[in-house]
Amino acid sequence: MTTWLNMSLQDGASPIMEQLVFFHDHVLMIMLMITTTVLYMMITLIRNKQTSRFMLEGQMIETTWTIAPAIILVFIAMPSLRLLYLMDEVHNPSLTLKAVGHQWYWSYEYSDFTKLEFDSYMIPQEEQQESTFRLLDTDNRIVLPMNSPIRMIVTAADVLHSWTIPSLGVKTDATPGRLNQTSFSISRPGILYGQCSEICGANHSFMPITIESVPTKYFINWVSKMSE
Numbered sequence: 001m002t003t004w005l006n007m008s009l010q011d012g013a014s015p016i017m018e019q020l021v022f023f024h025d026h027v028l029m030i031m032l033m034i035t036t037t038v039l040y041m042m043i044t045l046i047r048n049k050q051t052s053r054f055m056l057e058g059q060m061i062e063t064t065w066t067i068a069p070a071i072i073l074v075f076i077a078m079p080s081l082r083l084l085y086l087m088d089e090v091h092n093p094s095l096t097l098k099a100v101g102h103q104w105y106w107s108y109e110y111s112d113f114t115k116l117e118f119d120s121y122m123i124p125q126e127e128q129q130e131s132t133f134r135l136l137d138t139d140n141r142i143v144l145p146m147n148s149p150i151r152m153i154v155t156a157a158d159v160l161h162s163w164t165i166p167s168l169g170v171k172t173d174a175t176p177g178r179l180n181q182t183s184f185s186i187s188r189p190g191i192l193y194g195q196c197s198e199i200c201g202a203n204h205s206f207m208p209i210t211i212e213s214v215p216t217k218y219f220i221n222w223v224s225k226m227s228e
């Protein structure tokens with residue numbers, strides 16, 4: 001999760017998010033290259049007298065500064081498309097989790113098990129403890145096994161919501177009457193936080209998402225305890 005002085009993106013908790021962070025840094029380097037060049041050009045333009053008795057045209061430089069941006073764009077487009085298609089892929093999942101957005105809480109269904117479903121409300125400020133994070137912790141956390149491919153099915157019951165976990169690189173619209181699919185696998189144990197990312201009404205800021213990523217055997221224990 002994001003803490004104080006944590007600028008830029010959160011640490012990736014899934015292989016996809018790690019790649020997204022690398023791509024972000026890669027694009028930032030290209031931007032740095034462009035902005036320094038443009039800044040240099042602007043300063044030189046200002047510091048020069050714009051007159052010359054001999055120079056009438058510059059075919060070479062004009063060709064260069066037309067083609068160069070196109071080549072730079074290819075270096076951004078290729079890795080971007082690679083990631084786009086990689087994120088869209090569903091690699092035969094070992095577990096399916098369905099999230100339903102409500103005004104204003106999330107409810108979850110583990111469709112692989114019988115009667116394993118629950119609502120997940122934010123813990124209100126009055127009921128906070130030392131260990132809870134304000135506006136981020138929920139009364140019922142999603143428990144998921146780490147290192148296994150998970151299929152997410154996202155939908156909504158009333159208005160538009162968006163199911164988001166920044167450290168997993170997942171953001172899926174929750175639309176009433178539609179099932180949206182995405183997938184991820186969590187690469188480490190821990191608690192992952194997220195929030196609704198679609199302005200959905202008065203309590204939009206108060207319907208957080210909490211994932212507890214645990215080793216598979218802990219997950220199996222949890223499932224058998226929950227479906228008792």
Ligand SMILES: [Cu+2]
Binds near residue numbers: 101197198200204
């Ligand atoms: Cu919402």
